[in-house]
Amino acid sequence: MRIQSALCKNNVRLAVAFLLFFTVISAVSARAQERFFTRNGSIYFNCSGKMEKIEAINKSTTCVLDTKTGALQMALLMRGFEFERALMQEHFNENYVESDRYPRAVFKGTITNLPDVNFSSPGEYKLAVKGNLTIHGVSKDINAEGTAVVKQGSITLKSSLIILLNDYNISIPSLVADKISNTVKMDINCFLQPLQN
Amino acid sequence: MKKRKIFSGIVVAIILVAAYGFYQYNRRIPAVTQMEPDIKITADSLLTAFSDDEKKAAEKFGEPQLILQVSGRLKALETTSGGAEIFVLGDSNASSSVRCMIDTSFQLDKKAWLPGGYYKVKGYFNGYKPDITGLLGADIEMSRCIPLKNK
Numbered sequence: 001m002r003i004q005s006a007l008c009k010n011n012v013r014l015a016v017a018f019l020l021f022f023t024v025i026s027a028v029s030a031r032a033q034e035r036f037f038t039r040n041g042s043i044y045f046n047c048s049g050k051m052e053k054i055e056a057i058n059k060s061t062t063c064v065l066d067t068k069t070g071a072l073q074m075a076l077l078m079r080g081f082e083f084e085r086a087l088m089q090e091h092f093n094e095n096y097v098e099s100d101r102y103p104r105a106v107f108k109g110t111i112t113n114l115p116d117v118n119f120s121s122p123g124e125y126k127l128a129v130k131g132n133l134t135i136h137g138v139s140k141d142i143n144a145e146g147t148a149v150v151k152q153g154s155i156t157l158k159s160s161l162i163i164l165l166n167d168y169n170i171s172i173p174s175l176v177a178d179k180i181s182n183t184v185k186m187d188i189n190c191f192l193q194p195l196q197n
Numbered sequence: 198m199k200k201r202k203i204f205s206g207i208v209v210a211i212i213l214v215a216a217y218g219f220y221q222y223n224r225r226i227p228a229v230t231q232m233e234p235d236i237k238i239t240a241d242s243l244l245t246a247f248s249d250d251e252k253k254a255a256e257k258f259g260e261p262q263l264i265l266q267v268s269g270r271l272k273a274l275e276t277t278s279g280g281a282e283i284f285v286l287g288d289s290n291a292s293s294s295v296r297c298m299i300d301t302s303f304q305l306d307k308k309a310w311l312p313g314g315y316y317k318v319k320g321y322f323n324g325y326k327p328d329i330t331g332l333l334g335a336d337i338e339m340s341r342c343i344p345l346k347n348k
Contacts, residue, residue, distance in 0.1 A: 062330075062336075073329060077324040078324075106329060
């Protein structure tokens with residue numbers, strides 16, 4: 001009888017231990033699924049003037065999204081922008097963005113319509129993002145709109161925004177003013193996957 | 198006769214300047230395949246140089262279009278959603294890495310490059326990206342890379 005009682009107690013302890021273990025694992029797993037990231041996001045920009053096509057792409061953009069708080073951070077290296085022509089790439093890095101002095105561009109912001117977005121349910125959602133963009137050592141508050149395509153285990157963020165070069169102290173010499181536009185259109189595309197910590 | 202010579206000289210000079218301008222305008226970023234690296238370094242040393250003193254390292258590696266040959270252990274071979282291939286070199290237990298985007302002209306046979314293997318990669322140095330989020334680790338980024346096997 002005593003042996004039976006002891007065995008029963010042991011089984012209960014074992015069951016409680018298993019229950020605790022799975023609760024902790026589920027909590028950790030749920031926490032891990034709150035954050036999504038990529039190191040290979042792409043940002044395309046176009047600042048073509050009347051006379052010339054000027055476009056480049058950076059395929060190494062880091063992006064981290066916290067789906068619980070809506071915090072969104074992006075960072076890229078200016079030298080990671082690839083142009084079709086070497087001369088344009090050299091001028092971009094040396095004369096305009098001065099990538100040796102200001103090697104990185106950083107965006108830190110938040111999704112302002114987070115209650116409208118259900119990151120745990122597949123679908124396409126509209127996003128409104130507000131944050132601070134730093135380029136060429138100058139930080140500016142910006143607002144952007146975009147979409148989040150939520151699938152099982154991934155989120156694709158897409159957005160298009162327009163910035164002005166002179167907002168970031170990037171000046172265009174009058175000699176090439178008709179070749180380079182002061183208005184830059186940026187297309188952002190980030191395929192995010194769960195961040196496992 | 199003298200005027201004709203001067204005129205011919207001016208025409209030749211204009212043609213040469215126009216040809217040089219045309220060449221410069223249409224010049225492409227050269228592939229690194231046949232180019233000698235400016236610096237040869239291990240992935241660990243490169244990451245340590247930037248994590249110890251970013252300013253000093255940026256001066257050393259700040260030259261535009263610097264070609265590096267980095268050797269290290271292959272942590273992973275990633276393919277982006279856009280189809281680009283990335284060689285990730287470094288310590289598999291560390292979050293920081295040297296990330297080398299492979300030149301699109303290079304036909305990468307994934308079976309020939311095994312994670313854990315020790316390889317060299319030659320490519321353009323793009324810079325150092327510190328860990329702004331505190332989650333991913335800091336990375337060195339390179340582009341137009343060509344992987345090399347140890348002989």
